[in-house]
Amino acid sequence: MGFLDTIKMGLDTVKNFFQAKEKDHSMSPPQENQRSPVGGYHNRYSPQVINNTQYSKNKGSIEAMASRKPFGEANLNIQGSMPAKKEGFNRVLDGLKKRQLQHDFKLERAAETYEPIQNIGSGAFGIVCEAVETSSDDKVAIKKVAHASATPTLARRTLREIRVLRYIDHPNIVTLRDIFRTQGPLGIDVFLVMDLMQNNLHHIIYGNEEPLDEYYINQFLGQLLRGLEYLHVASIAHRDLKPSNLLVNQDGTLRIADFGMAKFTDNSSKKHDDEEHCYYMTQHVATLPYRAPELLFVLPEHSTAVDMWAVGCIFGEMVTRNELLPGRSVQGQIKMLLTMLGHPPQHVIDEIRCDRTKKLIQDFVRKADPDWEDIMYCKARGDDQIVRGHCDTIDFVKQLFQYDATKRISIQEALAHSYIRRVIEPQGSQKKCPFRVKKDMMQVEDLSHQELIEIMKQDVRSAENTYNEMRSGDYNRWMAGDFQRDRREQIEKANYDPMYSSRNSSNQLANGFNRQHQFGQPVSGYEWRVSPYGAA
Numbered sequence: 001m002g003f004l005d006t007i008k009m010g011l012d013t014v015k016n017f018f019q020a021k022e023k024d025h026s027m028s029p030p031q032e033n034q035r036s037p038v039g040g041y042h043n044r045y046s047p048q049v050i051n052n053t054q055y056s057k058n059k060g061s062i063e064a065m066a067s068r069k070p071f072g073e074a075n076l077n078i079q080g081s082m083p084a085k086k087e088g089f090n091r092v093l094d095g096l097k098k099r100q101l102q103h104d105f106k107l108e109r110a111a112e113t114y115e116p117i118q119n120i121g122s123g124a125f126g127i128v129c130e131a132v133e134t135s136s137d138d139k140v141a142i143k144k145v146a147h148a149s150a151t152p153t154l155a156r157r158t159l160r161e162i163r164v165l166r167y168i169d170h171p172n173i174v175t176l177r178d179i180f181r182t183q184g185p186l187g188i189d190v191f192l193v194m195d196l197m198q199n200n201l202h203h204i205i206y207g208n209e210e211p212l213d214e215y216y217i218n219q220f221l222g223q224l225l226r227g228l229e230y231l232h233v234a235s236i237a238h239r240d241l242k243p244s245n246l247l248v249n250q251d252g253t254l255r256i257a258d259f260g261m262a263k264f265t266d267n268s269s270k271k272h273d274d275e276e277h278c279y280y281m282t283q284h285v286a287t288l289p290y291r292a293p294e295l296l297f298v299l300p301e302h303s304t305a306v307d308m309w310a311v312g313c314i315f316g317e318m319v320t321r322n323e324l325l326p327g328r329s330v331q332g333q334i335k336m337l338l339t340m341l342g343h344p345p346q347h348v349i350d351e352i353r354c355d356r357t358k359k360l361i362q363d364f365v366r367k368a369d370p371d372w373e374d375i376m377y378c379k380a381r382g383d384d385q386i387v388r389g390h391c392d393t394i395d396f397v398k399q400l401f402q403y404d405a406t407k408r409i410s411i412q413e414a415l416a417h418s419y420i421r422r423v424i425e426p427q428g429s430q431k432k433c434p435f436r437v438k439k440d441m442m443q444v445e446d447l448s449h450q451e452l453i454e455i456m457k458q459d460v461r462s463a464e465n466t467y468n469e470m471r472s473g474d475y476n477r478w479m480a481g482d483f484q485r486d487r488r489e490q491i492e493k494a495n496y497d498p499m500y501s502s503r504n505s506s507n508q509l510a511n512g513f514n515r516q517h518q519f520g521q522p523v524s525g526y527e528w529r530v531s532p533y534g535a536a
């Protein structure tokens with residue numbers, strides 16, 4: 001039974017219940033100001049946030065939020081429609097929510113380790129719940145990717161997420177603590193256990209009447225750039241940056257999440273263009289407002305520059321409290337770009353392979369170049385601290401919104417830009433992304449559906465073992481280093497994949513990822529983090 005069916009059934013039950021109650025006039029009097037404890041997840045779904053008409057212009061955001069509303073709170077106007085009955089109503093809804101949670105998060109063996117508490121979010125591919133790790137009482141977030149093995153796209157997405165996160169250790173990237181899988185009706189369900197974060201940037205931007213304070217805008221921007229630097233230096237593009245994928249804690253820590261679209265990008269990675277073309281043109285509409293022109297126009301290549309475009313959109317959204325480029329279809333988004341930013345340069349148009357897109361651009365009435373000061377100011381807040389009077393801010397924005405990806409500001413250039421240097425405290429040099437992540441990510445792009453499934457199972461198994469061993473008391477040895485060495489050997493052996501090495505040996509050599517070189521002496525930039533599951 002689907003989620004909507006469950007809701008419908010629940011509502012019918014509740015309606016019948018109250019109709020019967022009304023007949024015998026035995027209903028208790030209205031209890032004002034009482035609310036059930038449903039949801040209550042750090043206020044992120046509070047009715048003020050959901051019903052905030054301030055951003056009703058922003059249809060896409062509302063739709064996005066609507067799909068993320070937890071059961072029974074914002075979808076149903078409890079207070080408005082049945083004030084007298086809300087207590088009983090909420091009790092029934094609580095029961096339904098609990099059943100839905102049990103249905104979504106059947107953890108099988110892992111049920112001994114984690115206890116789901118409540119659903120806290122969902123996207124196109126995953127549902128996320130808050131849970132408790134029973135041994136430590138730590139709060140965690142568990143993301144379930146249902147039937148992850150069912151299609152190549154889902155399998156690739158899941159493997160990308162596992163492979164980026166399992167060896168990464170950065171304060172501005174979400175921490176993966178554990179992975180396990182169960183057998184679902186349509187294939188494997190994969191569960192990723194992460195540190196629990198309290199909110200996301202989307203809710204922070206729109207959850208208040210007031211625009212974000214300049215201090216926070218700069219803090220969030222700085223953390224986003226540092227997290228991206230770690231990835232981009234390793235040629236890994238996130239490719240799905242948007243405010244709801246930037247998780248934020250109460251102390252203001254921002255972490256980048258949702259790596260299902262992450263990809264190792266270099267000039268040689270042009271595989272799966274057709275698959276991706278299809279994907280971008282159809283399913284991935286939710287993130288259109290953040291999509292770089294090279295993805296929209298489906299140019300033959302794209303790189304980490306796609307994330308820098310998204311940084312521009314997110315920065316603009318934080319300042320103006322509106323999506324800067326809120327297109328609702330691929331065509332609409334292209335028109336939005338043409339209206340707001342003018343025409344792309346001719347050499348960019350020449351690279352477009354799709355005739356329809358080319359024609360759309362050529363036929364569109366030519367607009368003047370954008371006045372960024374106006375764009376950032378008009379829609380905005382009315383104070384001019386951030387935009388007016390600071391030409392370095394405008395220059396920063398202009399450089400992020402370059403149509404030509406090769407001219408767009410890179411992460412290093414962004415961090416060295418006078419605006420960023422003016423508003424964000426410089427930090428010492430940061431750790432490098434493990435070489436292993438690069439290699440693992442490269443491999444993902446070359447695998448067939450069957451190989452993806454096999455490797456996904458293998459990765460999950462190896463991670464499961466590691467985490468189980470950690471939990472079963474080897475933690476001190478692990479921290480002391482012996483365990484890391486043992487484990488490293490085991491994982492290296494476990495990851496020896498003849499299928500891949502024989503098929504790709506020439507590729508590996510060509511790309512400098514010779515297995516012997518890699519697993520023999522650590523090459524420069526290779527580092528083994530203390531715990532691949534972020535025990536710290």
Ligand SMILES: Nc1ncnc2c1ncn2[C@@H]1O[C@H](COP(=O)(O)OP(=O)(O)OP(=O)(O)O)[C@@H](O)[C@H]1O
Nearest residue numbers: 121122123124125126128141194195196197244258
């Ligand atoms: N570690 C976490 N802590 C708290 N909330 C989280 C965490 N991870 C994810 N979420 C919440 O769950 C939502 C959905 O997660 P996520 O974006 O990873 O799913 P998805 O299906 O891949 O989404 P998308 O549709 O963006 O591709 C997020 O927007 C976020 O609000």
